[in-house]
Amino acid sequence: MENNEHHEGEHPVNEHHGPEEGMIAHAHHPSYGVNIAVWIGLIGLTSITVAVAGINLGSLALSVALIIALVKSMFVVNFFMHVKFDSKIIKLCLGVCIVVFITMFVLTFFDLTFRY
Amino acid sequence: MNNNTDSAAEEIHEVHVHRDDFGSKMGLWLFLLTEILLFGGLFLLYAGYRFKYPEGFAAAASELDVLMGAVNTIVLLTSSLTVVLGIVALQKNKLKLSLFFLWCTVFCGIIFLVNKYFEWGAKFHHGIYPKGPKLQEMSEGEVMYFGLYYVMTGLHGLHIIIGLAFIGIVMYRMKKKVITSTNFQKLENAGLYWHIVDIIWIFLFPLLYLIH
Numbered sequence: 001m002e003n004n005e006h007h008e009g010e011h012p013v014n015e016h017h018g019p020e021e022g023m024i025a026h027a028h029h030p031s032y033g034v035n036i037a038v039w040i041g042l043i044g045l046t047s048i049t050v051a052v053a054g055i056n057l058g059s060l061a062l063s064v065a066l067i068i069a070l071v072k073s074m075f076v077v078n079f080f081m082h083v084k085f086d087s088k089i090i091k092l093c094l095g096v097c098i099v100v101f102i103t104m105f106v107l108t109f110f111d112l113t114f115r116y
Numbered sequence: 117m118n119n120n121t122d123s124a125a126e127e128i129h130e131v132h133v134h135r136d137d138f139g140s141k142m143g144l145w146l147f148l149l150t151e152i153l154l155f156g157g158l159f160l161l162y163a164g165y166r167f168k169y170p171e172g173f174a175a176a177a178s179e180l181d182v183l184m185g186a187v188n189t190i191v192l193l194t195s196s197l198t199v200v201l202g203i204v205a206l207q208k209n210k211l212k213l214s215l216f217f218l219w220c221t222v223f224c225g226i227i228f229l230v231n232k233y234f235e236w237g238a239k240f241h242h243g244i245y246p247k248g249p250k251l252q253e254m255s256e257g258e259v260m261y262f263g264l265y266y267v268m269t270g271l272h273g274l275h276i277i278i279g280l281a282f283i284g285i286v287m288y289r290m291k292k293k294v295i296t297s298t299n300f301q302k303l304e305n306a307g308l309y310w311h312i313v314d315i316i317w318i319f320l321f322p323l324l325y326l327i328h
Contacts, residue, residue, distance in 0.1 A: 025137035
């Protein structure tokens with residue numbers, strides 16, 4: 001709809017990342033629609049998490065809230081931060097960071113559950 | 117505005133520009149990972165004390181206004197969307213539209229901070245602050261909860277302020293045509309920072325407001 005010919009003209013260049021072309025970032029099919037859809041999903045999930053908090057789920061409440069928060073952050077990471085379309089090295093770094101965090105968490109809880 | 121020869125010339129020119137957008141993004145990502153672990157430490161502390169004082173945490177959390185938290189969540193999610201739309205608009209070479217979207221983000225960020233001000237103000241008014249009359253009557257678990265509440269939301273609020281400054285600088289440089297439709301990595305970096313702040317709130321909201 002708007003100056004597409006400009007962007008299409010660029011795409012053949014960034015299909016094959018040469019050592020030099022890779023340094024310069026190119027737009028990957030920028031689109032408003034997908035992001036707005038993701039936002040609607042995020043608002044929906046927020047409403048669900050607030051509504052679910054009103055119901056007494058007991059010990060499940062925390063897991064449900066955390067699962068919804070995880071799904072929401074995965075939407076933000078993959079679409080808003082476009083990690084989904086990013087290079088493997090960024091995915092790998094993020095993965096390592098999450099594994100480190102989970103390891104710290106699990107080890108702390110091993111300590112806590114056997115201490116009290 | 118670009119015919120084929122122009123864009124071809126631009127591409128040839130670009131190859132010789134001394135710029136490393138991927139390095140720039142990678143650097144910001146490494147910084148964001150340290151941010152995740154910084155807040156991660158606080159989440160770990162939260163989890164540990166919540167495990168120790170489940171009743172205290174539930175009682176203290178019921179003092180918080182769920183509606184206020186939910187409104188702030190929606191405000192922050194919307195601000196994240198407008199950053200992304202700002203990036204898309206800039207990539208489509210629509211500077212004015214992009215700046216408009218970024219102003220929306222700044223506006224949402226300020227609304228978030230104003231809400232936080234009223235929330236903290238209400239707590240202070242009720243005597244919930246260090247050495248405050250109400251806090252001193254509370255159980256150990258409740259005191260721990262409010263300690264973590266102030267530290268986590270305070271540190272998060274500080275990140276909002278830094279994020280707003282980051283976006284402000286980028287907007288100024290967009291107006292000066294330093295950041296353009298073919299050189300947008302710094303805007304993307306500001307966006308990435310803003311999104312990580314949003315993600316932290318996505319976890320803070322249920323853990324602080326919705327646990328009773």
